[in-house]
Each structure stands twice: as structure tokens, then as C-alpha cells.
Amino acid sequence: MIKRRITLKDLSKELDLAVSTISRALDDHPGISPETKERVKLKADELGFTRNSIASSFRKSKTLTIGVIAPQIDIHFHSLVISGIEEYAYKAGYNVTIFQSRNSFKREKKITETLQNNMFAGVIICQGAETRGIDHFKKLKKMKMPLVFYDRVPTGFEANKVIINDFESSLRATEHLIEKGCKNIAHIGGPQTTGIFKSRYEGFRKALENHHLEVSSSLIHFTKGLTYDEGLSAAKELLSQPVKPDGIFCSNDYTAVSAIQVFQKNGFKVPDQVAVVGFSNYPISKIIEPNLSSVNDRAFEMGQAAAKLLIRQIEDEEDVIESEIVTLKTELIIRESSSTRNMH
Amino acid sequence: MIKRRITLKDLSKELDLAVSTISRALDDHPGISPETKERVKLKADELGFTRNSIASSFRKSKTLTIGVIAPQIDIHFHSLVISGIEEYAYKAGYNVTIFQSRNSFKREKKITETLQNNMFAGVIICQGAETRGIDHFKKLKKMKMPLVFYDRVPTGFEANKVIINDFESSLRATEHLIEKGCKNIAHIGGPQTTGIFKSRYEGFRKALENHHLEVSSSLIHFTKGLTYDEGLSAAKELLSQPVKPDGIFCSNDYTAVSAIQVFQKNGFKVPDQVAVVGFSNYPISKIIEPNLSSVNDRAFEMGQAAAKLLIRQIEDEEDVIESEIVTLKTELIIRESSSTRNMH
DNA sequence: CTGAAAGCGCTTACAG
DNA sequence: CTGAAAGCGCTTACAG
Numbered sequence: 115m116i117k118r119r120i121t122l123k124d125l126s127k128e129l130d131l132a133v134s135t136i137s138r139a140l141d142d143h144p145g146i147s148p149e150t151k152e153r154v155k156l157k158a159d160e161l162g163f164t165r166n167s168i169a170s171s172f173r174k175s176k177t178l179t180i181g182v183i184a185p186q187i188d189i190h191f192h193s194l195v196i197s198g199i200e201e202y203a204y205k206a207g208y209n210v211t212i213f214q215s216r217n218s219f220k221r222e223k224k225i226t227e228t229l230q231n232n233m234f235a236g237v238i239i240c241q242g243a244e245t246r247g248i249d250h251f252k253k254l255k256k257m258k259m260p261l262v263f264y265d266r267v268p269t270g271f272e273a274n275k276v277i278i279n280d281f282e283s284s285l286r287a288t289e290h291l292i293e294k295g296c297k298n299i300a301h302i303g304g305p306q307t308t309g310i311f312k313s314r315y316e317g318f319r320k321a322l323e324n325h326h327l328e329v330s331s332s333l334i335h336f337t338k339g340l341t342y343d344e345g346l347s348a349a350k351e352l353l354s355q356p357v358k359p360d361g362i363f364c365s366n367d368y369t370a371v372s373a374i375q376v377f378q379k380n381g382f383k384v385p386d387q388v389a390v391v392g393f394s395n396y397p398i399s400k401i402i403e404p405n406l407s408s409v410n411d412r413a414f415e416m417g418q419a420a421a422k423l424l425i426r427q428i429e430d431e432e433d434v435i436e437s438e439i440v441t442l443k444t445e446l447i448i449r450e451s452s453s454t455r456n457m458h
Numbered sequence: 459m460i461k462r463r464i465t466l467k468d469l470s471k472e473l474d475l476a477v478s479t480i481s482r483a484l485d486d487h488p489g490i491s492p493e494t495k496e497r498v499k500l501k502a503d504e505l506g507f508t509r510n511s512i513a514s515s516f517r518k519s520k521t522l523t524i525g526v527i528a529p530q531i532d533i534h535f536h537s538l539v540i541s542g543i544e545e546y547a548y549k550a551g552y553n554v555t556i557f558q559s560r561n562s563f564k565r566e567k568k569i570t571e572t573l574q575n576n577m578f579a580g581v582i583i584c585q586g587a588e589t590r591g592i593d594h595f596k597k598l599k600k601m602k603m604p605l606v607f608y609d610r611v612p613t614g615f616e617a618n619k620v621i622i623n624d625f626e627s628s629l630r631a632t633e634h635l636i637e638k639g640c641k642n643i644a645h646i647g648g649p650q651t652t653g654i655f656k657s658r659y660e661g662f663r664k665a666l667e668n669h670h671l672e673v674s675s676s677l678i679h680f681t682k683g684l685t686y687d688e689g690l691s692a693a694k695e696l697l698s699q700p701v702k703p704d705g706i707f708c709s710n711d712y713t714a715v716s717a718i719q720v721f722q723k724n725g726f727k728v729p730d731q732v733a734v735v736g737f738s739n740y741p742i743s744k745i746i747e748p749n750l751s752s753v754n755d756r757a758f759e760m761g762q763a764a765a766k767l768l769i770r771q772i773e774d775e776e777d778v779i780e781s782e783i784v785t786l787k788t789e790l791i792i793r794e795s796s797s798t799r800n801m802h
Numbered sequence: 803c804t805g806a807a808a809g810c811g812c813t814t815a816c817a818g
Numbered sequence: 819c820t821g822a823a824a825g826c827g828c829t830t831a832c833a834g
Contacts, residue, residue: 211554
């Protein structure tokens, strides 16, 4: 015998009350007597009743599920952001459903289509590296789907966004190297088709210009994906230049670790002969020796902020805010890889 | 003017066909003429119709959403498992909704209650470290919710499980150290209240026993959470013992990295004087110098296997399989931290 | 404070 | 091959 789920109707029969009364009692509706509420709740517990939330969502044409599109959730940055989203959403009573675009533009578009099926109260998105064009986002916006973008956000598209100031953060990180006495500062960067990596490079340049230091193209290397292995190659390239760098600003931590290792292996002391700063403050920055200075990009907080912004938009009756851009404050965490240099 | 969503009824009016015909045409139901299907699909595209999947789920009392409960998704192992789940589920047409128990037993129980609301076709679970008792899982099982556990699975509870053989993997890893000539092998382990860490310790012991090596309690350290910092302390403890270890088997990679660093800093050569093997094959194992030997625990594949098992159970009409335990083959990846020792 | 009734958008068994 | 109709389980405006 298969047990059928208990419904409001079952409770109604058991208690000889109208279905509507049961529903309201369970909702703690003010116009129901405390005694009735008590009776209903007891019986509900006794029979193991749980509301069919599909039916409820359907009736109210309103769900409590947030969709998240991220390039890849097993990248630490994204898993932290998603953790922040889940944390905030959970407390606000929302569920979080995840989709990986895996940096495929095609898949990203397909996911946005799936999201147009009424199941989602809103969507949080980080664009994939391959994403060109924003028509798929426009479609979502057109159907009034609440949207928040984080980190890699579309330009020229009005929407809620949670970002950090990549330009400013990189500028400060590079100025830190300059203050430590570095004169020939190298950069290992990410693909310049991606806005955030472009901004990090530009922040780096700006710092050099501010301090009248030459920007030498032989000391600038862009990688495809900022991987550890690409970092090794880039660092070796830097080593082969006639002018050796005495400081390196890297757009993430993996390449910064590569740089430290390659230079150390070739007899350079870090930070004494070459200081290194990374970006993202990954766990490895506290493990590598010397510990790596890095920009804390506030991934977890970014997730929380994105969820907060989205839920506010979902629940906003007034509909007065068109869009908002939240910029989180980053923090340059100075560790050994750049800290004692100017004392020598 | 707020645009109302297009419904089957709208299409029905536009095309002068019954709602049921529209529904079937969009479903490619065999009993509908090709011409009608064509007309319907064209019109649906034209008006931007997408099925209200809440209504559909409600009507069919069947959803395409899988719930996942993990302790914390920003732990690399779990983010990889979830990535594997999402990958398989996406291809099978399912969504994945995530919940973090954050190792709180209370929160884990609360989540399992939320899951009893008809929104989920099935649930994939990794127990939290604090979890005691299985009543909350029993409740889910009782209401016929398809379940799959992975990694930290409940004992004494019949259910689908995807695991690796922690005992066997650790035994092999330790035997590898023995083959490399290690005589005094230490162990840095996790909390022995957690099954997998207990098994890893037991595999370690068994290897020593098999080879008639003494198990010295002074060389065995259990940590609370296998963190990098705990690893540092444990390694320092090991160093202070009268008999120094010449091999260390660690229950994860972070503590293994700690061990390498502490011993190196104290003048020990790795692997020549002390060989080290970790567990999980984290990215850091290919970064730390020397590269760390480690057990590949198949996290991504574990996620795929869990999703596969769950979806099979969800879609299984026959209902003939009571439960299944899938054990994935691990792989000991030998790198420098344990590889050249026996040549000296 | 409680109840009767309509209806959300779909699917499906039945009829023709 | 197509249609009419019932109904999934809930919520809510209306009535009393």
C-alpha cells in the first residue's frame, strides 16, 4: 500500500473544518482563533502534514527559488560566492539552484531559456569567458525577471551588479610594490577580452604612470586562463628578459605562486630581489612560502550582497529602483612575499 | 502595462484549437498531425510561449529538481562533487538545488524537513561531521523520497551510497611508503568519530601490521578538522618525538603540505629523509615542492555516479532495487614527495 | 471567526 | 486526429 500524502482536505475532514480555515490556521492568519490554530497544528503534526509547496507556488504564481548561473562551481572563487548566496538565501527562506555554463556561450544561452519557465523568483549571473552579446539577458529582463550580476558583469546593460573595483584594487596593489622600492614591475594577467582582467591590467599601468615608471611590454604577459602552468611559462619568459623584474603583480594567486617558485628556483630571493602580489586571497596564499600578499576579493560577501540585492528586488512592491551597482571594498593583504623588501 | 505570461489558453484562442491539442502538439504527442504541430510550434515561438513548469509539475505531481545537502560547498571536494552532480543532472534534464548544513546537525535536520515539501524528485546527501542519528533520513525514506548518500554515509541505514574504499586506499598508500623503505611511519588523521577518517586510520594500521611494523602511538596524531594549521601543530609534535618518522601518511592534502613544510624547515629532506603521502589529490598537490603524492578520491566522478544512481531510482518504474552501494576505484598518484626515496 | 467557491495552468483519460 | 471536461492542492476575495 502506497501512502498518499496528507492534504489540507484530509485535515479538513479529520477536524471538521473548512479547507480554507485549515490553510489560514497553519499560516497564523490573524482572523483565526488561537484554539483553532492549536487544534489544526496538532493534527497536522500528528498526521505528518507538510504543505505541498508546488501547489502553493502555483496558486500564488510565486516561487522561493533563486537560479544561479556560474561558469564553474568547482573554482574556489565561485564556490565561495555561491556559499554566500546560499547562506543569505537560506535565512530569507529561499532555495538556490545552480547551473554551470562551463564558459560555453551556447550553454549559457540555453540555461537562460530554461530559466524562463516560472520556476525562479530571480537569477544571479556571472558571465562566462566566451560570452559575447547580451540578447539572452535582455530577454530575461524583458519578462521582468529580477536579475543580479556578479564579478564578470555585462557592460552597457542596465541591471543590478555586485562587483569590486578591479582597477582601483590593482592600482593599490601595484603602488604597494612601488612603495616597497620596486622599479621594474612585471604583470602576469588574464585574457584581455574579459573586463575584470582588463581593468586589473589598467590599474597596474596607471600605478606605474602615476609614479613615472616605464611600462615595458617585455614585462607584461597575458595568459589564457591564469592557470598555474601558464604562470610557470609566463614567469620563465620574464626571467629570460634582459631587464629582470624586481616586482610582479599577478591577476590571480595561482600565477603568483608560479612566479614565486620559478624565481626562487632560479636563485632569486622573494621578496628581497623580487616582490610578488597576487589577487583573490586563495587559501594557498597562506601556505606558499613565503606567504603571498594578495587582494581579498570578498567572494563570500559578494554572494551575500548579490542574494540580498536580488531578494530585495523580488520582494520590492514599489518597483522604484531601476538598478543598483554595489561595489565591495577590497583589501590588500600584505604578507611576506612583498613585505620586507624596502628594509634591504 | 504589465505583460501577462502567454498560456496554453492564449494559444488555443489564437489558433482555434483545444487547449489539450496545443499541449499535446508541443509535447510531440504521436496522435497529432504534423501540420498542427508545426502551426502550434510556430505560434508558440511567435508569442514567446514557455510552459509554466510549476503548473506542469503540480499537475503531474512530479518535479525535475534534485536537492543536495553538503556540509559546505566552498570545500573543494564538495564543490567538485556538486559539479559532477550538476553535470550529469543537467544532461538528464534535472535541476540541482543546494543546501549547506555547515556541519550543524540542527541545520541538517531542518533542511531534511524542508525537503519534504514535494519540490524535490530526490535528494543527494553528505552527512555533516556533527551528525548523530539517522531519524531525519528515515523520515525521508519513509515518504518514499529517493535518496543517495556520498562520501560520509550513514552506517546501519539501507540506502543508495556512493563511496570510495577509504580503508583499502589508505592501506595501499601506506604500503607504498613501506615499499619505499619507510620503517617509522606516522599518521596525521581526522576526527575518529567520522567513519571515513576512521577507515583511513585503520587502513594505515593494517598496512603496518601486514608488514610487521610497529604501530607507535607517539607517531599518530588526530586533528579536529584536518586543517593546514592543525597539520603544522601535528607535524611539530611528530618532530619532537624521540623516534623521528621517515614516512607520513596524512588523511588529506592540507595536513600533508604542512608536514612537508615543517620537516623541510627543520632540515629534513623530502622524500629522502621523510616521505609524505596525502589524500584527495587537491590542486595544491601539484604546486607544493616537492609535488605531493596523493590518493585521487574521484570527487567529480562521485558526483556523477550519485546523480546517475538517484535519477535511475527516480525514474525506476519497476521499483525492484532496494538499494545499491557504488564503490569508486581510487588511484594512488605517486609524485616526488614519496618517489625517489628507495634509491638512496 | 469560519465557510463556500472560484480558479491558478496544466495534463490526461475518455469520447468521438 | 481533435475536443470537452475533470481535477491536481492550494489561496483568497467574498459572504455571513
